[in-house]
Structure formats: structure tokens, C-alpha cells
Amino acid sequence: NAGVMQNPRHLVRRRGQEARLRCSPMKGHSHVYWYRQLPEEGLKFMVYLQKENIIDESGMPKERFSAEFPKEGPSILRIQQVVRGDSAAYFCASSPPGRGESPLHFGNGTRLTVT
Amino acid sequence: RKEVEQDPGPFNVPEGATVAFNCTYSNSASQSFFWYRQDCRKEPKLLMSVYSSGNEDGRFTAQLNRASQYISLLIRDSKLSDSATYLCVVSRYGGSQGNLIFGKGTKLSVKP
Numbered sequence: 001n002a003g004v005m006q007n008p009r010h011l012v013r014r015r016g017q018e019a020r021l022r023c024s025p026m027k028g029h030s031h032v033y034w035y036r037q038l039p040e041e042g043l044k045f046m047v048y049l050q051k052e053n054i055i056d057e058s059g060m061p062k063e064r065f066s067a068e069f070p071k072e073g074p075s076i077l078r079i080q081q082v083v084r085g086d087s088a089a090y091f092c093a094s095s096p097p098g099r100g101e102s103p104l105h106f107g108n109g110t111r112l113t114v115t
Numbered sequence: 116r117k118e119v120e121q122d123p124g125p126f127n128v129p130e131g132a133t134v135a136f137n138c139t140y141s142n143s144a145s146q147s148f149f150w151y152r153q154d155c156r157k158e159p160k161l162l163m164s165v166y167s168s169g170n171e172d173g174r175f176t177a178q179l180n181r182a183s184q185y186i187s188l189l190i191r192d193s194k195l196s197d198s199a200t201y202l203c204v205v206s207r208y209g210g211s212q213g214n215l216i217f218g219k220g221t222k223l224s225v226k227p
Contacts (some may be wrong), residue, residue, distance in 0.1 A: 033214075035217075041219065042119075042202065042217040042218055042219040042220060043202075043215075043217040044217070045207070045214050045215060045216070048214060056214055058214070059214075089156075091158055091159070103161045103164060104161070105161075106158040106160070107158060108157065108158045109157075109158050111156075
């Protein structure tokens with residue numbers, strides 16, 4: 001019973017390139033959440049998705065960032081034209097369907113380094 | 116006032132000590148509360164949910180005071196393996212629904 005799977009674990013991009021981060025939720029989970037953790041900072045909510053729907057993107061920067069969770073395949077967090085300030089750990093989490101107070105199960109993260 | 120504020124760390128304690136972490140939150144609409152633990156360069160992992168009546172899980176006890184918007188975590192008989200950063204987590208909206216507010220964390224170091 002695999003947990004939340006993220007890849008790649010480490011990603012290095014030069015300024016101006018694109019970064020694509022992938023997240024496969026736990027089996028049976030249809031809700032995906034992306035969080036970002038800057039060095040020495042707490043985790044910050046970015047976006048909450050269900051299959052083919054963005055439910056809450058209140059934490060997403062207005063430009064260069066986008067997220068999707070297609071009907072088939074993993075959720076993708078895409079960062080265009082990366083800048084040094086995008087260097088961070090990006091964590092994905094999932095939860096089962098339905099409302100409730102389910103805690104989140106996080107993947108082991110993608111560490112993005114922008115050079 | 117920050118949305119979630121935690122004790123500044125680090126806490127350096129000997130094995131066997133009892134240590135308490137405090138946390139305050141600003142959003143009175145929050146309904147879900149958790150403590151997560153995060154090891155260095157790893158993902159956060161749920162330690163325990165926090166309920167109004169208080170709850171205990173082995174050496175760990177969590178308390179919630181809604182009137183004061185205050186959450187605590189008590190660790191008894193500290194082990195070396197308890198060394199980690201402890202994150203106070205609060206839901207932004209009524210239920211959890213994934214939009215959680217994380218504190219910056221309090222670092223605990225348990226020494227032999």
C-alpha cells in the first residue's frame with residue numbers, strides 16, 4: 001500500500017527554465033494538496049485539487065505557477081521561468097474523498113534548487 | 116498576530132525529561148488541530164490530532180483550549196528518537212479540507 005509518491009526527489013533548474021513536479025496520491029485518495037516550505041520557514045498551503053478540478057488555489061502565486069490533477073495520471077505542479085526565490089521543498093499530500101477532518105499524508109517532497 | 120505561533124526553540128533536554136510545547140492560533144473559526152513532527156529534510160508526519168477534551172497517546176498528551184485559542188503538547192520520558200521539529204497545525208476553515216496553517220515549528224533535541 002504505497003504512500004503519496006512524489007518525483008523527482010531533487011530537481012535543479014537554471015533561472016528561466018520550467019520545473020514540473022509530480023505527485024501520485026495514496027490509493028483511494030482523490031484529493032491532492034500542494035505545500036511549499038522555504039528554508040527555515042513553515043509549510044505554506046498552495047493549492048487543493050480534486051480530479052480535474054481546482055478547489056482552492058488561494059495560496060498559489062498569481063504568476064508562473066499552475067497545478068492540475070487530470071482524470072488519469074499524477075497531479076502536476078508547474079513553475080514557469082523559475083527564479084532563485086522558488087528554491088524550496090514542495091510537498092504534496094492526499095486525503096480520501098468526502099468532507100471531514102482527515103489529517104493529511106505527505107509525500108517525501110521535491111527539493112527544487114534554482115541556480 | 117501570526118495565524119499560528121509556536122514557542123521559539125530549540126529545546127535541548129536530557130533523556131527522560133518532560134517537555135511541553137505551546138501554540139496559539141488566531142482564527143477562531145478553526146475546527147481541526149494537529150501536531151505533526153518533521154525530521155530534518157523529511158516530510159511532516161502526523162503525530163496526533165488534538166481534541167477539545169484533550170487526548171493522550173502513550174508518552175504524548177495534547178490539550179486544546181478554544182477560549183484561549185491555545186494548544187499544547189506534552190512529551191513525557193523523552194527519548195533520543197523524539198529529536199525533531201514539532202509543528203502545530205490548524206485548519207484555516209471550519210473543517211480540515213487540506214488548507215492547513217502550519218506553525219514554523221519548535222525544534223527539540225534530546226541528549227543522552
